[in-house]
Amino acid sequence: MSPSTIFVFLAFLALRVVATPLANIIGASRVDRIVERATPSLTASVTATRKSGEYFGPIVIDGITYSVLYDTGSDALWIKNGSTIPGPQAYIVYGSGRVNVTVTSGKVTVAGSTILNQPYGVATSWDPSYDTYDGILGLDQSLTQFGSKSSWVAHAMPQYKQQLLGVNIPSTGPATFTFGYHDTAHENGPLAFNTATYSPSHWYQQVTSFNLPANDTSMTCDLDTGTSNILVPPSIAYAFWNQVSTATAIDGGERWTFPCANSATVPNFSVTIGGKTYTVAAADTYYRDTPSQGVCRSRLQGRKNRNYCILGQPFFYSNYVAYDFGNKTVGLAGRK
Structure with missing residues (x-):
């Protein structure tokens, strides 16, 4: 920051x-x-x-x-x-x-x-x-x-x-x-550490691929426990949800809905960081908004006019994350 x-x-x-x-409301003279x-x-x-x-x-x-x-x-x-x-x-x-x-x-x-x-x-x-x-x-x-x-x-x-x-x-x-430590009991294999890039304060990781059939790109993504969704550019969200034939874009293409009866057609989502691929389970890319009507809504969402990426909580459901403050790196492994 x-x-x-x-x-x-x-x-x-x-x-x-x-x-x-x-x-000038916060003085620097007081020892804190x-x-x-x-x-x-x-x-x-x-x-x-x-x-x-x-x-x-x-x-x-x-x-x-x-x-x-x-x-x-x-x-x-x-x-x-x-x-x-x-x-x-x-x-x-x-x-x-x-x-x-x-x-x-x-x-x-x-x-x-x-x-x-x-x-x-x-x-x-x-x-x-x-x-x-x-x-x-x-x-x-x-x-x-x-x-x-x-x-x-x-x-x-x-x-x-x-x-x-x-x-x-x-x-x-x-x-x-x-x-003070990372918990190997929840790591599915050794952690792979990569430098936090782009920002001196945020935990950005360089994603080299979203592993999509179209509109793939490379960009930095913040690994943020305070974000409830995965947020990507609209082109990435479109390429992902376009794989689900019954998915419909709403809110100008930022969010998507589909009949929950077709949830089996939703694929896993994945990103490549440091030459390794980290997967988000298909079931974590959406939520059941109104079960009585069978409507599912996306947790993998686009953001218009904002070329940024946040790997929020759905990413953590499948992956263990360790933040190294001393070396300014982020360690990743599948979560178990």
Whole structure:
């Protein structure tokens, strides 16, 4: 992330996020890095519960436990606690709305790591899209948030045995996030690590092929736990869903529907990264929107006028992902 811009991908919209602190509201003079416990051998595993299509894990701030979105597509930490506090004001604009926060600091405990005086935001108002959220914990590579304040990642990752975050997200049930190690119990073979490209903060991987019969291309894709779908250029979505004879484009070609009775005709989706092919099961490329009417809707979607790619949660259902903060690489293997 740059000092003034944060990009996040969230929920079903999963659009780029811009977080802009108000001018000169966040001073850099206050020391904000006070680590209560710095143990290089620290490891921890956290269970994240699925709610409204996202995965929420615990965080303790000043003795109070919150359930926040664990999001590898953003850098900022903010919560809702119903209080009004003095302090500098900032706002975050997401694709689905805006969150206004007061920037403060406190004792933050996540995954065995405790940071004193960790900067975070307290939400003062928000778009209804976030009514069910307690907050968000950003887990991308950025060392700053709200412009110039240190992110949780900057303070906490050096405490772990390895600066690694492992992500295991099954298609049903809770997810597990491991800090300080990757979990071989969920890896179907050794991890293949590739450099995170294009952005100094996001976890972009270079996809050299989408393995489609038409419109194939090469581009970077962000591996984002905070995105509920797979988002690709419309040409890629068209080439994929065109393989299903009963699929119909809606919303200007961004989304597709088809009779669930024809779900057996939906193929697997796959991408090639670092010379290896990673597959998304056909059943994870769509969802049953209205079972009584037998309508299925795409989770692999196009985005008009946006030439970007996000490999969201359906990619994780089939693949184990490890984020190496120390080496700025991403490790991939089939998930088991």
